[in-house]
Amino acid sequence: MSFRLAAYAVCVEDGRVLLGRHVSARHGSNWTLPGGRVEHAEDPFDTVVREVAEETGCEAVVERLLGADSRVVPAAERPAPGLPEHQNVGIFYEVRITGGELRPEPGGGIVESVWTPPAEVARLRRSSLVDVGLALARTRPATGRVPPVPVGGLIRH
Template sequence: MGPGTDLRLAAYAVCVEDGRVLLAHYVPARGRSNWTLPGGRVEHAEDPSDAVLREIAEETGYDAVVERLLGVDSRVVPAAERTVPGRPELHNVGVFYQVRITGGRLRPEPDGTIAESVWTPVPDVTRLRRSSLVDIGLTLARTRPPTGHVAPVPVGGLIQH
């Protein structure tokens, strides 16, 4: 990576039950809020499947199990389009998992950037200001491509990086 770039490995949970998807409302200290999938950065020496379960617990209060690897998405977010202004270009590699909630209680993330998590009817997702990660995850869950890859989602309107 050259100067002025970030590389981020992240793991995301796609949890669909009874026609509803679990979404997290991301509210940064600076920048725009949006809806996204529970998940986040994989820590040093952490397995991505462990990271996604840790992130679900931190952000939502739920316990979960990974049921299936859905796929991997690689995207470059230009500096000018970062959610938080002033950050360099970001190369985000996201590992998407199908997860099932096994326990816990839904709550906001304590001292974090997730203000709330909500079970949202899948058809209602198109009306939300959301991360393109939501569309990628739902497409992976719906189509289950053998390659584990779907076409990039165009960013604009209600869809953000």
């Protein structure tokens, strides 16, 4: 089994959420929250600030920890044959943008970042982590956990 620890930014301002459109040869186009893999010896708190800057061009400050999500992607649902089962543990933070301008990620997979009304999110092909992050921000559970988001249709791993 492969494993990934990641940190994600949930940024809701003026009734809109910040999303990035990730494009890859294997996965096609998919909307996601700014965020990514925690580097070796890096604090997830620092990861989320770094990832927002890298992927969107914006500066962010962490307002609060929202929660965590752990999911296992079966080998049969991985994007290429022969890949092992994969566990992704995501830590979600509420962030506020303090500066910068939206732009594509230089040399990366995020080709655009946009402010999107939450009502429009349901019509987008997106990562399940978008729904997890929005649910955490909306409900603010004391446990830091929301029910798993089923994948299928427009929702991907």
